Amino acid sequence: MSDVSVNQIGAGAASRLTRTRPTSRHWREAVVKVLLVASAGVAVLTTVGIFASVIFESLVFFREINPFAFLLGTHWAPTSDPASFGFLPLLAGTLLITLIALIVATPLGLLSAIYMSEYAGPRVRNIAKPLLEMLAGIPTVVLGFFAALTVAPLIRNTGESLGLSVASESALAAGLVMGMMIVPLISSLSDDIINAVPQSLRDGSYAMGATKSETIKRVVLPAALAGIVSAIMLAISRAVGETMIVVMAAGLSANLTFNPLEAVSTITVQIATLLVGDQEFDSAKTLSAFALGLVLFFFTLALNYIALRTVQKYRQQYD
Amino acid sequence: MTDNAVYKQHLAKRYAAETRFKAYGAAALVLTSAFLIYLLVDIARKGWPAFFEHRATIDVTLSAAEIDAANPGAADFSAIVKETWRAQFPEFTSRGDKKKLNLLLSQAASDDLRQRVIANPALIGQTVKADVLLSDEADLYLKGQSQEIDKAVLDKVLAAVPVERHVSWRLFSNGDSREPELAGLRGAIMGSLFTVFVALVLGLPIGVAAAVYLEQFAPKNRWTDLLEVNINNLAAVPSIIFGLFGLAMFLNLFGMPRSAPLVGGLVLALLVLPTIIIASRAALKAVPPSIKEAALGVGASDQQAVFHHVLPLALPGVLTGAILGLARAFGETAPLLMIGMVAFIADVPKGFTDAATVLPVQIYLWSDLPELTFQSKTAAAIMVLIAILFSLNAVAIYLRKKFERRW
Numbered sequence: 001m002s003d004v005s006v007n008q009i010g011a012g013a014a015s016r017l018t019r020t021r022p023t024s025r026h027w028r029e030a031v032v033k034v035l036l037v038a039s040a041g042v043a044v045l046t047t048v049g050i051f052a053s054v055i056f057e058s059l060v061f062f063r064e065i066n067p068f069a070f071l072l073g074t075h076w077a078p079t080s081d082p083a084s085f086g087f088l089p090l091l092a093g094t095l096l097i098t099l100i101a102l103i104v105a106t107p108l109g110l111l112s113a114i115y116m117s118e119y120a121g122p123r124v125r126n127i128a129k130p131l132l133e134m135l136a137g138i139p140t141v142v143l144g145f146f147a148a149l150t151v152a153p154l155i156r157n158t159g160e161s162l163g164l165s166v167a168s169e170s171a172l173a174a175g176l177v178m179g180m181m182i183v184p185l186i187s188s189l190s191d192d193i194i195n196a197v198p199q200s201l202r203d204g205s206y207a208m209g210a211t212k213s214e215t216i217k218r219v220v221l222p223a224a225l226a227g228i229v230s231a232i233m234l235a236i237s238r239a240v241g242e243t244m245i246v247v248m249a250a251g252l253s254a255n256l257t258f259n260p261l262e263a264v265s266t267i268t269v270q271i272a273t274l275l276v277g278d279q280e281f282d283s284a285k286t287l288s289a290f291a292l293g294l295v296l297f298f299f300t301l302a303l304n305y306i307a308l309r310t311v312q313k314y315r316q317q318y319d
Numbered sequence: 320m321t322d323n324a325v326y327k328q329h330l331a332k333r334y335a336a337e338t339r340f341k342a343y344g345a346a347a348l349v350l351t352s353a354f355l356i357y358l359l360v361d362i363a364r365k366g367w368p369a370f371f372e373h374r375a376t377i378d379v380t381l382s383a384a385e386i387d388a389a390n391p392g393a394a395d396f397s398a399i400v401k402e403t404w405r406a407q408f409p410e411f412t413s414r415g416d417k418k419k420l421n422l423l424l425s426q427a428a429s430d431d432l433r434q435r436v437i438a439n440p441a442l443i444g445q446t447v448k449a450d451v452l453l454s455d456e457a458d459l460y461l462k463g464q465s466q467e468i469d470k471a472v473l474d475k476v477l478a479a480v481p482v483e484r485h486v487s488w489r490l491f492s493n494g495d496s497r498e499p500e501l502a503g504l505r506g507a508i509m510g511s512l513f514t515v516f517v518a519l520v521l522g523l524p525i526g527v528a529a530a531v532y533l534e535q536f537a538p539k540n541r542w543t544d545l546l547e548v549n550i551n552n553l554a555a556v557p558s559i560i561f562g563l564f565g566l567a568m569f570l571n572l573f574g575m576p577r578s579a580p581l582v583g584g585l586v587l588a589l590l591v592l593p594t595i596i597i598a599s600r601a602a603l604k605a606v607p608p609s610i611k612e613a614a615l616g617v618g619a620s621d622q623q624a625v626f627h628h629v630l631p632l633a634l635p636g637v638l639t640g641a642i643l644g645l646a647r648a649f650g651e652t653a654p655l656l657m658i659g660m661v662a663f664i665a666d667v668p669k670g671f672t673d674a675a676t677v678l679p680v681q682i683y684l685w686s687d688l689p690e691l692t693f694q695s696k697t698a699a700a701i702m703v704l705i706a707i708l709f710s711l712n713a714v715a716i717y718l719r720k721k722f723e724r725r726w
Contacts, residue, residue, distance in 0.1 A: 039528035053567035108347045115344025139650030141679040213340035241557025243653035293563045304555040
């Protein structure tokens, strides 16, 4: 800021001395500055726009449907007559699939990160890192196709050979594939966090005679815990907001169940299916998608905010 | 037991735990890689056959009586091809058998011949060798993917006329179709190109400008703190919410056309904006402050220092970020479902406001169809999409490696 004003004073003085008008450069730079600020403002406008559009349509919805009936209802059937908009089965389905995904992704992601940062030589790292990045780059519609056409039949056949009844669109298939989707996210975030733990802590532990795994388990991981927890929170927010895998591999029927072999529906599945096809903005059916969007928006926002704050706080610890 | 023995036993246990732990880590990596490889192999195995089609070669007489040389397109090529086709097999006489024969032929067989004659009217009056496309059922049988066909009829046909496997260029030159053997990706690919172009043209300059402002000019105050938090949060908003926003804002409020690449591009531009901003900021941050200071020292203005010196040096990083954003935009599906890019559209879009679909949405649409050929084509479309994404990433990695600079 200060050197800008010094420049401006300098330019002003120069123009007074030489009795010339401010050059076109000054005008141009003022315009450029306005453009730069406006560009940064687009991000804010987007957030405001998202917030406004979701909340506005939701308010229209809640004028018709009691918010408590929405948040605490146990029956979701927006297309039947009379329609009912109980949100709990969707929440249960979303959490069930997210939970399955986390059970898969947390150990895989964390152990991969530990292996890559603490054990692997550069050769293994040079192969493993691009592979993980590749997995992260696979579009979710592809993972959804894989979940629906390969994983789901596999689970159903295995379940049937064990004498279990498995729904053709089980929560397990969607959850497993979603878990594989977030492995790269957890592993790359954890990798950064583990690398940020100062070497002196490890050296201290080795000096006490601890083995490498003891050092990792008792020194590095506790030191990185806050960061790892926030990585997992970011992963949860990714899983909750993921749409295509569940649209293709999980069902439409909103069952209130925690059995992973049954079909469940999620918040994102309902948003996607409610808004494809006819779109009259005055029907409760269409508007309910925005109410679901509102819940989803705040849920992921809160998770991200807490996670980012935790990471920032944690980073400062060792800086 | 002596102390020494206890100690040794304990140590052995600890070493075993060490080995186990290391093995867990390696197993996690192997498992993840195995999943990725299985996924890619499974899709390649399913999709590979869709790049080929089967055509039979028959002699067709293009009599001048049936085809008007002045207007060859109007002739009934369907009847000509069907008659010629049935004439190849005089042993089929019953109505049922003739119907089965017709079922082996795709409706594109006559369209191909029509195009050929329109392109070269001199053919009229001659007898030409024509490649006629077989129907999807016959094609699936010949590829060994399905048995759902009258084998006796097909075997006789195979004995009488030469049937060969060709590369199916149709997959890239046709738009979507209800006929499985005719459905192609051209509409979806063009739609993707239009959409991503809009996203890039809007997203890249705005993203880079925002990054330049935040990294180089923004004062440290509450407003910029808010901006930072805002951008980080925006990066984590689920993509489907962007779709809701696009629907409520662009379609409902501004009355923009549904299913248009223009609207899709707008939504995707906002979606990839945080990615581009974050990558560009990292690239700008990596340029040492001494560069800017040197420029300021010889009398450059603040903006001259940034635009003439800092930004060009940060450009490779900025480009890498842009390409990664581009890859994300190419693979995004959910928000585009919201703004109606999910309809069945047979025509190839010609502009930014034509109704269109994009490659990932086409994959979603085809994956829902019951025909086996569509399943195979879905996997083929995935192969095309993944090939595009991997080449984009390869370019990004190449740029990063080539221009990487340690200060």
